[in-house]
Amino acid sequence: MNESEQEELEKIKKECLAYFGQSPVWKKVLRGFREKYSSYGRFGGKVVLKNLKSQDIEELEGFFGKSFHGQKSVTVSAEKFRQALEVSRYKNMTPEWLLENFFEEPLLGKQEQKLLRQQEKERIWENFRKSYEGMPIETVEESLKNIVKDSENREVTEWERLLRLGAEMYNHLPYRQSEKLYLAVFAAMLTGNPHAFDNGTADGNFLYQIIQMDMESRSIKIEASEIFPAYKRQKSYLMAGIMLDDISNYAMLYQVQAVKKDGSIHQGMAGFAREQHIVQVPLAVISEWELLRCSQDEIYIVENPSVFAVLCGKEKEKNTRRAYMCMNGQPRLAGLMVLELLAKSGTKVYYAGDLDPEGILIAQKLSRYYKGEFHYWHMETEDYEKCKSEEVISPKRMKILERITDDRLKPVVERIKAYGTAGYQEMLMEETK
Structure with missing residues (x-):
């Protein structure tokens, strides 16, 4: 082939790609045949075209020299496409050449694709291992x-x-x-x-x-x-x-001594205990402790921060050393880890929560979770009588009480069901001593 013939061939190739690139219907046809090639490993099969517009019909009729008038669906076979291409101006272009150059990537059957993929993965894996050696x-x-x-x-x-x-x-x-x-x-x-x-x-x-x-x-x-x-x-x-940012990352403690993993006393906690001050301890610090100790091996835990503050203030006034903790509503990781550390030293827990469905369920959960002696504190029927409010508990919330199975809590649960109102710790300030 001389230079002139080569130039003419290149010109026809460009015209061929331009022709099949001018209408969306050809992209559908060629994409379909490329998918068939991937499955069969050869140019074959049929492509079904649906919801055709009048312009699409005209394009197909012009190329195949056949009427598709009134049809909304046309089936194009690989054989018919090859025949039409061979009698067109682009007869020197094979369907395989057209697919490769139209999509600008080589035609590969499934087995060839799998082999190349596996080879690429092996190359990546070897490079990965070298990158992270040592x-x-x-x-x-x-x-x-x-x-x-x-x-x-x-x-x-x-x-x-x-x-x-x-x-x-x-x-x-x-x-x-x-x-x-x-x-x-x-x-x-x-x-x-x-x-x-x-x-x-x-x-x-x-x-x-x-x-x-x-x-x-x-x-x-x-x-x-x-x-x-x-x-x-x-x-x-x-x-x-x-x-994690979505959890409470601290615990509120009073008169609690911490032992670090190396066996030494945490001097910061010791100092707060001496000064009789409340301390808010970050989760990161709690994670460095081995266990917690309290005076007389007991701690009083409340749900509400306000109640916690009042109780700690009373202890300071009396100059006594009773230990307290505030769970501050739903238990978070910091609070649960404190319970684990208290259990290690055999500390007895006395827990007081709100006398409403959610508060009683929390109390039951903590009782089951704690790996030591656990007592409910001011969660009896007489306590409820003293602290019940006018807040009516909705039927949906009342259903929570059906999950209470601890016999120690059942009497107060029945009383709450009878009145249908919630009881709150703040109203027992004078009782929680």
């Missing part, structure tokens, strides 16, 4: 590979992204540097986006898998709690050095 992830890289399971509809680039993200998560878990970071700070550090690992997001769920993988490698096991379902997740993050 780092913490190296010891669990096969476990990471199992977590980042591949699927045909996942792009290889996404598979590689997850491998590398998982490695970065694992290598930089804050506990490795004896640090504790909020989840948003950790996310921003790795990705630049503080919300990248939020609960419910794909990468957030992935981080939890990485944390579980790390804990397994350290032989750390946290039992799931039926009483407080979120506990396992929250505690797992904390063991990795990550604090």
